[in-house]
Amino acid sequence: MDGSNDLKKVAYYPGCALEGTGHAYNRSTKAVGKSLGLELVELENWNCCGAMEVKNVDPKIQTYLSARNLSIAEDMGFDKVMAPCNGCYHNLKKAEYDLANDPKSVEVNERISAKAGHDAYKPGKVETIHALDWIKKAVGEEELAKRVQNSLKGIKVANYYGCMYTRPRHIFPEKDKGPGTESTAKPHFMDDILAAAGAENVEFPLKTACCGGAHSLSDSDMSTKLVLNIIETAEACGAEVIATECPTCHTGLEMHQVRAEKVLGRKTNVKILYFTQLLGMALGLSASKVGVQENLSDSRAFLKEKGLG
Amino acid sequence: MPIHEKSLIRKENLVENESLVIDGVDVSGHWSTFITGRSLTDYNDDMQDEIAALPGGENIHRCWQCGSCTNACTVNAVNPEFNPRYWIYLIRLGMEEELLRDKDIIWQCVSCNKCTYACPRDVVPEGVMKATAHWLELKGHTPKSPSTEFDEEFSGQVIKTGKIEESRVIMNFFRRTEQPLAQPWLVALIKGLAFRFPVFYLMRMGMAVVRRPRTRNWAKSRRAINEYVQEVEAANRAAVGAKGGH
CATH class of the missing domain: 1.20.1050.140 (Glutathione S-transferase Yfyf (Class Pi); Chain A, domain 2)
Structure with a gap:
């Protein structure tokens, strides 16, 4: 690039x-x-x-x-x-x-x-x-940090990238090329962007775990187990928010968070937001401008408490 | 010799003699547990070639049995019976009967491609799993899996209009698989949303039904793709020696 x-x-x-x-x-x-x-x-x-x-x-x-x-x-x-x-x-x-x-x-x-x-x-x-390449390369962390109006300071975020952003690696020839490039084993572009916006990224080992999105409906029990594992791990790592960069992962996490509660009786509290929603609010946009009301996972009270949106 | 790890051997392959004396030593009961001898003669010599001829199965012959795929596998972590390395082994040897024991779970591969990432031999185990699930269906060993039903519903809409509309895919999928749409958790989700923004969601749902998303001037693409689909379906059936379509 x-x-x-x-x-x-x-x-x-x-x-x-x-x-x-x-x-x-x-x-x-x-x-x-x-x-x-x-x-x-x-x-x-x-x-x-x-x-x-x-x-x-x-x-x-x-x-x-x-x-x-x-x-x-x-x-x-x-x-x-x-x-x-x-x-x-x-x-x-x-x-x-x-x-x-x-x-x-x-x-x-x-x-x-x-x-x-x-x-x-x-x-x-x-x-x-x-979108991660776009924001990181077109703007960069330094410029982003300058433009932040509502810092995400104090918000603990687990950055979740899913499967298709890094696998299989041969279709991403520009990745794994050393400093400044994205890593397929441990991606960090979303971490970099949200850190520039002030977020406190937690160490999260399941960044590229699978949410079972391909079988979200055709094998719901499998998806619920996979999502629950991701969500509970994020919570164990201290995250209040899971930041996403894929609509299938995002909806999968939201849906199966509810399903885990209804079917398995396992209630979790971590909020699920697109990284662009977090970044947008840090840049001074309102919660409704970044579509927080359209998420299945209701994070409005949490965001208010954190002084965002 | 007594067998210590009986749990690793299937019950039907173990023999225990109630009373047995060998060289003057009484080895009755569990002291005489033996594994039944077996000789396999019913190899399916065509199985590997047939699976290799289906999309995704092309590189199965490259496997070295290192087990990186199973070690990396998302589904294996949830269900240890889900074992891509073992299935590739069985397919390569032509051990069809053994493979068929697991026929109802092979379709559960979630296509996360962790196996493909880990494989040192570019076998693309994810593709092999899809080809194997496909083979099982074409051979009539299994009915169409829920995943195949979903893929066909989804792809059908894409080919027809160039785009998909999610609520339509979901509704048709539940209808095809004869599941009630009113799953308690789905109802809870929709209620939560509708309660928060009744007007907005009613409007959007209404819009999606009336104004179906589609790509303009798609008719020629639709025809071209459909012709190709018929061609590959015929080729796949021929490759596995199956007659007729689904």
Whole structure:
């Protein structure tokens, strides 16, 4: 990733979840961007990236679906597309990797694209970045710290990244490249950003544990156990808030926190907020501007007590 | 010789003689516990090739049995019976009967890709789990798993309109799997939200039903993807020697 200037205005791929259950993430990402003087231009007429389901019908359909979105970014004149959802981010990255390395994927993508009446995406034209990359590289911790109006001081945060931000590692060639780059074993971009906003990050060993999001509804008992483990560990580490950067993880944690209480009788109190919501409030935005009311997990009283929002 | 770790051996493979004397020594009862001898002759020589021919299974032949996958596995930590290394071993040897003992849990892989991250041989065990679950269904060993039902509902909507609308996926999934939508915990969630913001949520739910999200000019893509799906489904069925569709 080069210079911060070309990150001031990037293509934006919200994806389906950010128009549904993850709407608060969409709202808070846009609000934070605006507050930081960054511009997002939404992809015109985008389609679903394939999420975690389409690949199980056939992985190459997912490649086509994701590549079509990369094509749109290219057609709109962008060489960077920002996807805040881990699933979208992962799938666009995977399409880029497969189209550069797997001839069969190239062949299928070209065939479907031709029948669909548009040019097939060629790898190397558009780089997919995550909301974390975007904020960290376009603004940086120093500048963020200067812009903080309501410090997150005294708020203990467990930063939770989930699976698809770091795995499998081969589709993220820019990670694990030493100082300044993201680590796949122990990611830290969200920690860095929230620390700049004043938060007190706790040592949390389950940063990249799985919430069972792929089977949130089809194997609910498994998901509840996995989520409960993450939540109880965060609490044991002293966290008051779990910060998220993926709508599937976020909704999974919220849903199964309730389900754990109703089905297993295990009540937990940790709040679940998107990192963009925490950052937005630190930048002086109100709780409603960052969509706190849209979360399933009700953290309004907690935030009030902490003097935020 | 007595067997100390009986718990590791399946009951049906243990034999105990009520009265037995060997070389003048009375070894009746548990002193004469033996593991039954067995010779396997019913290897399924095609199983590995069939699974390797399904999407995700391509690299199964690379496995060295190091066990990094099982060691890293999210589901194994919850259920020790969920053992990708062992299943890959059985598939590679063609031990179908043994694999079928676990046929009802293989679909539970959550695709976290910790195994893929840990694997030193690029087997992509996550893909192998998906291919194996798929194989079990195509062969008629298992019905469609809830996960397959969800994948098909979800993918069907994406192919049809280019996008998904979550509440529709959820409702149709519960209908397909014949579960009541009114799960107590879902009701609690929705009540909590509706209580906090009744007007906002009613409006959004209403909007989603009326104005279904879709990608414009999607018809050609839909047709192209559907043609490809038919092609791969036929190829998958041919690869496992199955007849007809679901």
